[in-house]
Amino acid sequence: MDKITEIKDAISIIKDGQTVMIGGFGVPGTPFILVEALLEQGTKHLTLIKNEANIPQLGVSRLIEAGRVDRLITSHLGLNPTVLAMMNENQIEVEFNPQGILAERIRCGGAGLFGFITDIGIDTVLSQKKQVITLNGQKGLVESALRADVALIHAAEGDGLGNLIYEKSARNFNPVIATAADVVIAEVESVVPIGTLDPDNIHTPGAFVDHIIEIKELSDEYGILEDFVFG
Amino acid sequence: MDKREKIARRAEQEIKAGQIVNLGIGIPTMILKYLKPEKRVLIHSENGILGMKSHCRREDADRNLIDAGGGYIDLDTGASFFDSVLSFSLVRNGRLDIAFLGALEISSRGDLANWMIPGKYTPGIGGGMELAQKARRLVITMLHTSRKGNAKILTSCTLPLTARSCVDRIITDLAVIDVVDDRLQLSEIAKETTLKEIIEKTGAPLMIPDRELPQF
Numbered sequence: 001m002d003k004i005t006e007i008k009d010a011i012s013i014i015k016d017g018q019t020v021m022i023g024g025f026g027v028p029g030t031p032f033i034l035v036e037a038l039l040e041q042g043t044k045h046l047t048l049i050k051n052e053a054n055i056p057q058l059g060v061s062r063l064i065e066a067g068r069v070d071r072l073i074t075s076h077l078g079l080n081p082t083v084l085a086m087m088n089e090n091q092i093e094v095e096f097n098p099q100g101i102l103a104e105r106i107r108c109g110g111a112g113l114f115g116f117i118t119d120i121g122i123d124t125v126l127s128q129k130k131q132v133i134t135l136n137g138q139k140g141l142v143e144s145a146l147r148a149d150v151a152l153i154h155a156a157e158g159d160g161l162g163n164l165i166y167e168k169s170a171r172n173f174n175p176v177i178a179t180a181a182d183v184v185i186a187e188v189e190s191v192v193p194i195g196t197l198d199p200d201n202i203h204t205p206g207a208f209v210d211h212i213i214e215i216k217e218l219s220d221e222y223g224i225l226e227d228f229v230f231g
Numbered sequence: 232m233d234k235r236e237k238i239a240r241r242a243e244q245e246i247k248a249g250q251i252v253n254l255g256i257g258i259p260t261m262i263l264k265y266l267k268p269e270k271r272v273l274i275h276s277e278n279g280i281l282g283m284k285s286h287c288r289r290e291d292a293d294r295n296l297i298d299a300g301g302g303y304i305d306l307d308t309g310a311s312f313f314d315s316v317l318s319f320s321l322v323r324n325g326r327l328d329i330a331f332l333g334a335l336e337i338s339s340r341g342d343l344a345n346w347m348i349p350g351k352y353t354p355g356i357g358g359g360m361e362l363a364q365k366a367r368r369l370v371i372t373m374l375h376t377s378r379k380g381n382a383k384i385l386t387s388c389t390l391p392l393t394a395r396s397c398v399d400r401i402i403t404d405l406a407v408i409d410v411v412d413d414r415l416q417l418s419e420i421a422k423e424t425t426l427k428e429i430i431e432k433t434g435a436p437l438m439i440p441d442r443e444l445p446q447f
Contacts, residue, residue: 025278025315028295051315052355078354079301087353098360099277100319107316120323120361123395156295168295168312169278175314203314224292230302231286 003162005211010185011037014046014150021049021106021148021181022060023174026079029166030059031154031187032221034213038152039063047071049106049148051099051173056082058221064092073146075099098126101143103176108145110179115144151181155204158188159195162209163202171203178204187213234374234404237421240265241447242331242372242402246272250328251281251321253362256300258372259331273309275327277358279318282310299358322358323365330366332359334373334401336388339435341398341410343371344390356393363394375403375432382434384408384415405429407447414438419445 011034014020020038024030039062046069053074054061063069064083071093077084087094097105098120108115117140121127131142153174156167164186166174178184186204191214232240239261246252246262248270254260263285266272274283277299284305292303321327336344343363347353363369377383384401400418401408406429407419416438420429430437 025299026297026301028278028297074355076355076357078357084354094355096355098356099315099358100322100361103315103319118323120364123392124360125391126356126360168293169276169280169297170295171312171314172278173315176316222294224289224294224303225301226289228297228301228303229286229289229292231288231291231305 002160003206003209003212004160004191005185005213007033007037007213010211010213011041013183013185014038014041014043016043017045018043018149019047019049019147021146021151021177023151023153023172023177024054024059025051025169025172026054027222027225028168028170029154029172029174030054031152032059032219033215034152034185034187035059035063036219039066039068044068045070047073049073049146051075051102053077053080053083055079055225067091071095073097073102075102102146103173105143105146106173106176106180109147110176113145115142117142146180148181149183151177151184153178153184153186155186155188157190157192157197158186158209158212159192159197159206160212161194162186162204162206162212163197164188164204164209165197165201166203175204178208183211184209185211185213187215189215189218235261238372238374238402238404241407242370243267245331245368245370245400245402246270246329248272251275251326253277253322253327253330253366255330255332255359255362257333259333260300262331262372273307275318275321276304277315277318277322279313279315280306280310281313281321282307319358319361322361325365325367327362327366329368329370330362331370331372332362334371334383336390337371337384337398337401338387339385339410339415340413341396342388343369343393343398344388346393347391349391359393363397368399369397371398371401373401373403375405375429382432385434386436405432408437411438416440417444419447422446
Protein backbone atom coordinates (compact mmCIF):
# COMPACT_ATOMS: atom_id res chain seq x y z
CA MET A 1 0.00 0.00 0.00
CA ASP A 2 2.97 2.27 -0.68
CA LYS A 3 1.09 5.01 -2.56
CA ILE A 4 -1.28 5.85 0.27
CA THR A 5 -0.02 9.20 1.52
CA GLU A 6 -0.92 11.80 4.14
CA ILE A 7 -2.58 14.74 2.42
CA LYS A 8 -0.13 17.32 3.83
CA ASP A 9 2.87 15.35 2.57
CA ALA A 10 1.40 15.04 -0.90
CA ILE A 11 0.32 18.68 -1.21
CA SER A 12 3.72 19.90 0.08
CA ILE A 13 5.16 18.75 -3.27
CA ILE A 14 3.44 21.77 -4.88
CA LYS A 15 5.70 24.86 -4.84
CA ASP A 16 5.19 28.55 -5.65
CA GLY A 17 5.10 29.24 -9.38
CA GLN A 18 4.25 25.70 -10.45
CA THR A 19 1.60 24.51 -12.88
CA VAL A 20 -1.23 22.43 -11.42
CA MET A 21 -3.81 20.56 -13.47
CA ILE A 22 -7.10 19.82 -11.72
CA GLY A 23 -9.86 17.36 -12.69
CA GLY A 24 -13.59 17.94 -12.57
CA PHE A 25 -16.41 19.43 -14.59
CA GLY A 26 -18.56 21.34 -12.13
CA VAL A 27 -18.80 19.59 -8.76
CA PRO A 28 -18.49 16.02 -10.13
CA GLY A 29 -14.84 14.99 -10.22
CA THR A 30 -13.45 18.16 -8.63
CA PRO A 31 -10.97 17.15 -5.87
CA PHE A 32 -12.24 19.67 -3.30
CA ILE A 33 -10.30 18.24 -0.37
CA LEU A 34 -6.97 18.46 -2.25
CA VAL A 35 -7.80 21.98 -3.45
CA GLU A 36 -8.64 23.05 0.11
CA ALA A 37 -5.31 21.63 1.36
CA LEU A 38 -3.49 23.57 -1.35
CA LEU A 39 -5.29 26.73 -0.26
CA GLU A 40 -4.33 26.11 3.39
CA GLN A 41 -0.70 25.54 2.40
CA GLY A 42 -0.57 29.08 0.99
CA THR A 43 1.19 28.23 -2.28
CA LYS A 44 1.07 31.15 -4.73
CA HIS A 45 1.82 32.30 -8.28
CA LEU A 46 0.22 29.12 -9.58
CA THR A 47 -0.80 28.36 -13.14
CA LEU A 48 -4.01 26.30 -13.07
CA ILE A 49 -5.32 24.11 -15.85
CA LYS A 50 -8.99 23.17 -15.35
CA ASN A 51 -12.07 22.91 -17.55
CA GLU A 52 -13.86 25.66 -15.60
CA ALA A 53 -13.34 27.45 -12.29
CA ASN A 54 -16.26 25.92 -10.36
CA ILE A 55 -18.65 28.60 -9.08
CA PRO A 56 -17.89 31.55 -6.77
CA GLN A 57 -16.64 30.53 -3.30
CA LEU A 58 -16.34 26.88 -4.29
CA GLY A 59 -13.35 24.70 -5.20
CA VAL A 60 -10.70 26.27 -7.42
CA SER A 61 -12.60 29.55 -7.33
CA ARG A 62 -11.44 29.86 -3.69
CA LEU A 63 -7.80 29.55 -4.78
CA ILE A 64 -8.33 32.19 -7.47
CA GLU A 65 -10.29 34.52 -5.16
CA ALA A 66 -7.44 34.26 -2.62
CA GLY A 67 -5.03 35.59 -5.26
CA ARG A 68 -2.99 32.38 -5.47
CA VAL A 69 -3.41 31.92 -9.22
CA ASP A 70 -1.58 34.08 -11.78
CA ARG A 71 -2.77 32.24 -14.86
CA LEU A 72 -5.73 30.01 -15.72
CA ILE A 73 -5.88 27.77 -18.78
CA THR A 74 -9.52 26.81 -19.17
CA SER A 75 -12.52 26.39 -21.45
CA HIS A 76 -15.53 28.18 -19.98
CA LEU A 77 -16.18 30.47 -17.00
CA GLY A 78 -19.86 31.21 -17.66
CA LEU A 79 -20.89 30.00 -14.20
CA ASN A 80 -18.26 32.04 -12.38
CA PRO A 81 -18.89 35.81 -12.56
CA THR A 82 -16.31 36.41 -9.79
CA VAL A 83 -13.43 34.96 -11.80
CA LEU A 84 -14.71 36.64 -14.98
CA ALA A 85 -14.64 39.99 -13.15
CA MET A 86 -11.08 39.29 -11.94
CA MET A 87 -10.13 38.47 -15.54
CA ASN A 88 -11.67 41.73 -16.80
CA GLU A 89 -9.76 43.66 -14.11
CA ASN A 90 -6.49 41.93 -15.11
CA GLN A 91 -6.12 40.30 -11.69
CA ILE A 92 -5.70 36.95 -13.43
CA GLU A 93 -4.57 35.98 -16.92
CA VAL A 94 -7.02 33.62 -18.61
CA GLU A 95 -6.47 31.52 -21.72
CA PHE A 96 -9.65 30.04 -23.23
CA ASN A 97 -9.60 26.83 -25.24
CA PRO A 98 -12.39 24.96 -27.03
CA GLN A 99 -13.29 22.26 -24.51
CA GLY A 100 -12.31 19.22 -26.56
CA ILE A 101 -9.12 20.96 -27.71
CA LEU A 102 -8.19 21.55 -24.06
CA ALA A 103 -8.75 17.84 -23.40
CA GLU A 104 -6.74 16.85 -26.47
CA ARG A 105 -3.83 19.18 -25.57
CA ILE A 106 -3.69 17.45 -22.17
CA ARG A 107 -3.92 14.06 -23.86
CA CYS A 108 -0.91 14.95 -26.02
CA GLY A 109 1.01 16.08 -22.94
CA GLY A 110 0.23 12.74 -21.34
CA ALA A 111 1.08 10.73 -24.43
CA GLY A 112 4.58 12.14 -24.98
CA LEU A 113 3.55 14.20 -28.03
CA PHE A 114 4.45 17.81 -28.83
CA GLY A 115 1.00 18.75 -30.10
CA PHE A 116 -1.50 18.22 -32.90
CA ILE A 117 -3.15 19.93 -35.87
CA THR A 118 -6.85 20.77 -35.98
CA ASP A 119 -9.30 22.84 -38.01
CA ILE A 120 -11.26 23.77 -34.85
CA GLY A 121 -11.10 27.54 -34.41
CA ILE A 122 -9.87 28.20 -37.93
CA ASP A 123 -11.32 31.45 -39.34
CA THR A 124 -11.89 32.66 -35.75
CA VAL A 125 -9.87 34.89 -33.42
CA LEU A 126 -8.22 31.72 -32.07
CA SER A 127 -6.25 31.31 -35.28
CA GLN A 128 -4.60 34.73 -34.85
CA LYS A 129 -2.25 33.57 -32.09
CA LYS A 130 -1.49 30.16 -33.54
CA GLN A 131 0.68 28.71 -36.24
CA VAL A 132 -1.39 27.75 -39.30
CA ILE A 133 -0.03 24.96 -41.47
CA THR A 134 -1.23 22.86 -44.39
CA LEU A 135 -1.21 19.07 -44.07
CA ASN A 136 -2.49 16.77 -46.82
CA GLY A 137 -4.03 19.79 -48.49
CA GLN A 138 -5.99 20.85 -45.37
CA LYS A 139 -5.35 24.02 -43.40
CA GLY A 140 -5.10 23.60 -39.64
CA LEU A 141 -3.98 25.25 -36.42
CA VAL A 142 -1.05 23.83 -34.46
CA GLU A 143 -2.10 23.13 -30.87
CA SER A 144 0.67 22.51 -28.37
CA ALA A 145 0.63 19.82 -25.69
CA LEU A 146 -0.14 20.74 -22.07
CA ARG A 147 1.61 19.26 -19.05
CA ALA A 148 1.72 20.18 -15.39
CA ASP A 149 4.09 19.81 -12.47
CA VAL A 150 1.32 18.27 -10.38
CA ALA A 151 -2.13 16.86 -11.18
CA LEU A 152 -4.95 16.76 -8.61
CA ILE A 153 -7.75 14.33 -9.38
CA HIS A 154 -10.78 12.72 -7.73
CA ALA A 155 -11.85 9.08 -8.03
CA ALA A 156 -14.68 7.03 -6.54
CA GLU A 157 -12.62 3.90 -5.91
CA GLY A 158 -8.95 3.08 -5.84
CA ASP A 159 -6.31 0.83 -4.35
CA GLY A 160 -2.79 1.17 -2.95
CA LEU A 161 -1.26 0.60 -6.37
CA GLY A 162 -3.03 3.70 -7.65
CA ASN A 163 -5.60 1.93 -9.80
CA LEU A 164 -8.64 4.20 -10.12
CA ILE A 165 -12.32 4.02 -11.01
CA TYR A 166 -14.39 7.15 -11.57
CA GLU A 167 -18.16 7.47 -11.21
CA LYS A 168 -20.71 8.70 -13.77
CA SER A 169 -20.11 12.27 -14.97
CA ALA A 170 -17.33 12.67 -12.37
CA ARG A 171 -14.97 10.99 -14.84
CA ASN A 172 -14.69 13.95 -17.30
CA PHE A 173 -11.11 15.33 -17.35
CA ASN A 174 -9.77 13.14 -14.52
CA PRO A 175 -8.38 10.17 -16.53
CA VAL A 176 -6.59 12.36 -19.08
CA ILE A 177 -5.20 14.70 -16.40
CA ALA A 178 -3.87 11.62 -14.60
CA THR A 179 -1.51 11.07 -17.55
CA ALA A 180 -0.16 14.58 -17.98
CA ALA A 181 1.76 15.64 -14.86
CA ASP A 182 5.11 14.84 -13.26
CA VAL A 183 3.37 14.03 -9.97
CA VAL A 184 -0.21 12.77 -9.83
CA ILE A 185 -2.17 13.00 -6.57
CA ALA A 186 -5.56 11.28 -6.42
CA GLU A 187 -8.12 11.67 -3.66
CA VAL A 188 -10.25 8.54 -3.44
CA GLU A 189 -13.65 8.05 -1.79
CA SER A 190 -13.19 4.36 -1.18
CA VAL A 191 -9.76 2.76 -0.93
CA VAL A 192 -10.03 -1.01 -1.32
CA PRO A 193 -7.44 -3.78 -0.89
CA ILE A 194 -5.21 -4.53 -3.89
CA GLY A 195 -6.82 -7.24 -5.99
CA THR A 196 -10.39 -6.19 -5.21
CA LEU A 197 -10.96 -4.00 -8.28
CA ASP A 198 -11.97 -5.79 -11.47
CA PRO A 199 -9.02 -5.32 -13.89
CA ASP A 200 -11.50 -4.95 -16.76
CA ASN A 201 -13.14 -1.95 -15.09
CA ILE A 202 -10.12 0.10 -14.04
CA HIS A 203 -10.17 3.51 -15.75
CA THR A 204 -6.69 4.71 -14.76
CA PRO A 205 -3.95 2.09 -14.26
CA GLY A 206 -1.88 2.61 -11.12
CA ALA A 207 1.31 3.34 -13.08
CA PHE A 208 0.05 6.89 -13.72
CA VAL A 209 -0.67 7.69 -10.07
CA ASP A 210 1.94 8.66 -7.46
CA HIS A 211 -0.08 9.38 -4.33
CA ILE A 212 -3.44 8.15 -3.08
CA ILE A 213 -5.24 10.22 -0.46
CA GLU A 214 -8.03 8.40 1.30
CA ILE A 215 -11.06 10.63 1.82
CA LYS A 216 -12.29 10.03 5.37
CA GLU A 217 -15.48 12.01 4.98
CA LEU A 218 -16.86 13.94 2.03
CA SER A 219 -17.19 17.64 2.84
CA ASP A 220 -20.32 19.66 2.05
CA GLU A 221 -18.76 20.84 -1.23
CA TYR A 222 -19.38 17.40 -2.73
CA GLY A 223 -23.11 17.63 -2.15
CA ILE A 224 -26.02 18.72 -4.34
CA LEU A 225 -25.95 22.39 -5.40
CA GLU A 226 -29.53 23.50 -4.76
CA ASP A 227 -29.28 26.28 -7.37
CA PHE A 228 -28.79 23.65 -10.06
CA VAL A 229 -31.89 21.55 -9.33
CA PHE A 230 -34.05 22.48 -12.32
CA GLY A 231 -36.47 19.54 -12.50
CA MET B 232 -47.66 29.70 -25.90
CA ASP B 233 -44.42 31.28 -24.73
CA LYS B 234 -42.15 32.19 -27.69
CA ARG B 235 -39.27 30.08 -26.45
CA GLU B 236 -41.54 27.08 -25.90
CA LYS B 237 -42.88 27.48 -29.43
CA ILE B 238 -39.33 27.44 -30.84
CA ALA B 239 -38.43 24.35 -28.80
CA ARG B 240 -41.59 22.51 -29.91
CA ARG B 241 -40.89 23.26 -33.58
CA ALA B 242 -37.21 22.35 -33.21
CA GLU B 243 -38.13 18.88 -31.92
CA GLN B 244 -39.40 18.04 -35.42
CA GLU B 245 -35.81 18.32 -36.70
CA ILE B 246 -34.79 15.25 -34.72
CA LYS B 247 -35.05 11.91 -36.51
CA ALA B 248 -35.37 8.48 -34.94
CA GLY B 249 -32.14 6.95 -33.68
CA GLN B 250 -30.04 10.09 -33.94
CA ILE B 251 -27.16 11.19 -31.71
CA VAL B 252 -28.15 14.68 -30.54
CA ASN B 253 -26.52 17.52 -28.60
CA LEU B 254 -28.61 20.26 -27.03
CA GLY B 255 -26.95 23.52 -25.99
CA ILE B 256 -28.10 25.52 -22.98
CA GLY B 257 -31.21 27.74 -23.12
CA ILE B 258 -33.92 27.02 -25.70
CA PRO B 259 -32.13 23.87 -27.01
CA THR B 260 -32.44 22.23 -23.57
CA MET B 261 -36.19 22.97 -23.64
CA ILE B 262 -36.51 20.65 -26.68
CA LEU B 263 -36.26 17.70 -24.26
CA LYS B 264 -39.75 18.49 -23.01
CA TYR B 265 -41.21 17.88 -26.49
CA LEU B 266 -38.95 15.01 -27.55
CA LYS B 267 -40.99 11.96 -28.52
CA PRO B 268 -39.65 8.90 -26.65
CA GLU B 269 -40.49 6.62 -29.59
CA LYS B 270 -37.72 8.32 -31.58
CA ARG B 271 -35.23 6.58 -29.26
CA VAL B 272 -32.48 9.13 -29.74
CA LEU B 273 -29.39 9.38 -27.56
CA ILE B 274 -28.63 12.81 -26.11
CA HIS B 275 -24.94 13.65 -25.79
CA SER B 276 -23.62 15.84 -23.00
CA GLU B 277 -20.09 17.27 -23.37
CA ASN B 278 -19.06 16.27 -19.85
CA GLY B 279 -19.06 12.62 -20.89
CA ILE B 280 -22.56 11.23 -21.20
CA LEU B 281 -24.43 9.64 -24.08
CA GLY B 282 -28.05 9.01 -23.15
CA MET B 283 -29.03 11.80 -20.77
CA LYS B 284 -32.64 12.66 -20.12
CA SER B 285 -34.20 15.81 -18.77
CA HIS B 286 -33.43 17.59 -15.51
CA CYS B 287 -34.49 15.49 -12.57
CA ARG B 288 -36.36 16.28 -9.39
CA ARG B 289 -34.54 17.09 -6.15
CA GLU B 290 -35.13 13.65 -4.65
CA ASP B 291 -33.55 11.95 -7.69
CA ALA B 292 -30.51 14.23 -7.92
CA ASP B 293 -27.17 12.36 -7.89
CA ARG B 294 -24.11 14.46 -6.92
CA ASN B 295 -22.12 12.73 -9.68
CA LEU B 296 -24.63 13.14 -12.48
CA ILE B 297 -25.01 16.54 -14.15
CA ASP B 298 -25.27 17.84 -17.70
CA ALA B 299 -22.83 20.30 -19.27
CA GLY B 300 -24.85 23.23 -17.89
CA GLY B 301 -24.52 21.90 -14.33
CA GLY B 302 -28.14 20.73 -13.90
CA TYR B 303 -28.89 17.36 -12.28
CA ILE B 304 -30.29 14.88 -14.80
CA ASP B 305 -31.91 11.49 -15.27
CA LEU B 306 -30.31 8.82 -17.45
CA ASP B 307 -31.94 7.13 -20.42
CA THR B 308 -31.81 3.37 -21.01
CA GLY B 309 -28.68 2.45 -22.96
CA ALA B 310 -26.69 5.36 -21.58
CA SER B 311 -22.89 5.36 -21.31
CA PHE B 312 -20.23 7.42 -19.54
CA PHE B 313 -16.82 8.39 -20.90
CA ASP B 314 -14.07 10.96 -20.43
CA SER B 315 -13.73 14.43 -21.99
CA VAL B 316 -11.30 13.27 -24.69
CA LEU B 317 -13.70 10.62 -25.99
CA SER B 318 -16.64 12.99 -25.62
CA PHE B 319 -15.13 15.37 -28.16
CA SER B 320 -13.87 12.57 -30.41
CA LEU B 321 -17.56 11.77 -30.79
CA VAL B 322 -18.25 15.39 -31.76
CA ARG B 323 -15.29 16.04 -34.05
CA ASN B 324 -15.32 12.80 -36.04
CA GLY B 325 -18.86 13.26 -37.29
CA ARG B 326 -20.78 10.88 -35.01
CA LEU B 327 -23.01 13.70 -33.80
CA ASP B 328 -26.00 13.78 -36.15
CA ILE B 329 -27.49 17.07 -35.04
CA ALA B 330 -26.71 19.89 -32.62
CA PHE B 331 -28.91 22.74 -31.44
CA LEU B 332 -27.30 25.97 -30.25
CA GLY B 333 -28.32 29.55 -29.50
CA ALA B 334 -26.88 32.55 -31.34
CA LEU B 335 -26.01 36.20 -30.88
CA GLU B 336 -25.63 36.71 -34.65
CA ILE B 337 -25.91 34.61 -37.81
CA SER B 338 -24.80 35.70 -41.27
CA SER B 339 -26.31 35.01 -44.70
CA ARG B 340 -23.77 32.31 -45.38
CA GLY B 341 -24.36 30.60 -42.06
CA ASP B 342 -21.52 32.04 -39.99
CA LEU B 343 -22.31 31.79 -36.27
CA ALA B 344 -21.30 34.20 -33.49
CA ASN B 345 -22.40 33.06 -30.05
CA TRP B 346 -19.42 33.05 -27.71
CA MET B 347 -18.40 36.62 -26.97
CA ILE B 348 -19.22 40.32 -27.05
CA PRO B 349 -15.80 42.00 -26.75
CA GLY B 350 -15.59 44.09 -23.59
CA LYS B 351 -18.98 42.94 -22.33
CA TYR B 352 -19.41 39.20 -22.33
CA THR B 353 -16.45 36.85 -22.50
CA PRO B 354 -17.39 33.64 -20.67
CA GLY B 355 -15.17 31.39 -22.79
CA ILE B 356 -15.65 28.90 -25.59
CA GLY B 357 -16.77 25.65 -23.98
CA GLY B 358 -17.84 23.00 -26.46
CA GLY B 359 -19.54 25.46 -28.80
CA MET B 360 -16.88 25.75 -31.53
CA GLU B 361 -16.54 22.01 -31.92
CA LEU B 362 -20.30 21.43 -31.92
CA ALA B 363 -20.87 24.23 -34.45
CA GLN B 364 -18.10 23.14 -36.76
CA LYS B 365 -18.48 19.36 -36.62
CA ALA B 366 -22.09 18.35 -35.97
CA ARG B 367 -23.48 16.87 -39.19
CA ARG B 368 -26.38 19.30 -38.98
CA LEU B 369 -26.50 22.52 -36.96
CA VAL B 370 -29.82 24.08 -36.06
CA ILE B 371 -29.93 27.46 -34.33
CA THR B 372 -32.86 28.08 -31.99
CA MET B 373 -33.25 31.69 -30.87
CA LEU B 374 -35.59 34.66 -30.59
CA HIS B 375 -35.65 36.41 -33.96
CA THR B 376 -34.32 39.71 -32.59
CA SER B 377 -32.19 40.79 -29.63
CA ARG B 378 -33.67 42.02 -26.35
CA LYS B 379 -33.33 45.56 -27.71
CA GLY B 380 -35.20 44.57 -30.86
CA ASN B 381 -32.16 44.53 -33.15
CA ALA B 382 -31.82 42.01 -35.96
CA LYS B 383 -29.62 39.00 -35.14
CA ILE B 384 -29.73 37.60 -38.66
CA LEU B 385 -27.35 39.80 -40.67
CA THR B 386 -25.58 39.99 -44.01
CA SER B 387 -22.34 39.44 -42.10
CA CYS B 388 -21.57 39.00 -38.41
CA THR B 389 -20.10 41.92 -36.44
CA LEU B 390 -19.10 39.82 -33.40
CA PRO B 391 -16.17 37.35 -33.24
CA LEU B 392 -17.19 34.10 -34.94
CA THR B 393 -17.74 30.75 -33.28
CA ALA B 394 -17.42 29.05 -36.67
CA ARG B 395 -17.74 29.97 -40.33
CA SER B 396 -20.47 28.61 -42.65
CA CYS B 397 -21.73 26.13 -40.08
CA VAL B 398 -25.47 26.86 -39.68
CA ASP B 399 -27.93 24.70 -41.65
CA ARG B 400 -31.25 25.97 -40.30
CA ILE B 401 -32.49 28.79 -38.05
CA ILE B 402 -35.68 28.37 -36.02
CA THR B 403 -37.03 31.53 -34.37
CA ASP B 404 -40.34 32.65 -32.89
CA LEU B 405 -41.20 34.12 -36.32
CA ALA B 406 -39.74 31.84 -38.97
CA VAL B 407 -37.81 28.80 -40.09
CA ILE B 408 -34.93 29.91 -42.32
CA ASP B 409 -32.48 27.68 -44.18
CA VAL B 410 -28.94 28.49 -45.29
CA VAL B 411 -28.82 27.41 -48.93
CA ASP B 412 -25.68 28.05 -51.02
CA ASP B 413 -24.57 30.97 -48.84
CA ARG B 414 -27.99 32.58 -48.94
CA LEU B 415 -30.97 32.58 -46.59
CA GLN B 416 -34.22 31.00 -47.66
CA LEU B 417 -37.48 31.49 -45.79
CA SER B 418 -39.00 28.03 -45.31
CA GLU B 419 -41.81 28.42 -42.73
CA ILE B 420 -43.73 31.29 -41.15
CA ALA B 421 -45.06 31.39 -37.59
CA LYS B 422 -48.86 31.67 -37.30
CA GLU B 423 -48.48 34.81 -35.18
CA THR B 424 -46.56 36.87 -37.75
CA THR B 425 -46.57 38.24 -41.29
CA LEU B 426 -44.07 38.17 -44.12
CA LYS B 427 -43.67 41.93 -43.67
CA GLU B 428 -42.66 41.60 -40.00
CA ILE B 429 -40.14 38.84 -40.79
CA ILE B 430 -38.49 40.94 -43.52
CA GLU B 431 -38.41 44.01 -41.23
CA LYS B 432 -36.75 42.09 -38.41
CA THR B 433 -34.19 40.29 -40.57
CA GLY B 434 -30.98 42.17 -41.36
CA ALA B 435 -30.15 40.19 -44.48
CA PRO B 436 -31.87 39.45 -47.80
CA LEU B 437 -34.28 36.50 -47.69
CA MET B 438 -35.13 34.29 -50.65
CA ILE B 439 -38.88 33.81 -50.53
CA PRO B 440 -40.20 30.86 -52.51
CA ASP B 441 -43.06 31.60 -54.91
CA ARG B 442 -45.52 29.34 -53.12
CA GLU B 443 -47.60 29.15 -49.98
CA LEU B 444 -45.18 28.67 -47.07
CA PRO B 445 -46.04 26.18 -44.31
CA GLN B 446 -47.06 27.71 -41.00
CA PHE B 447 -45.97 26.55 -37.55
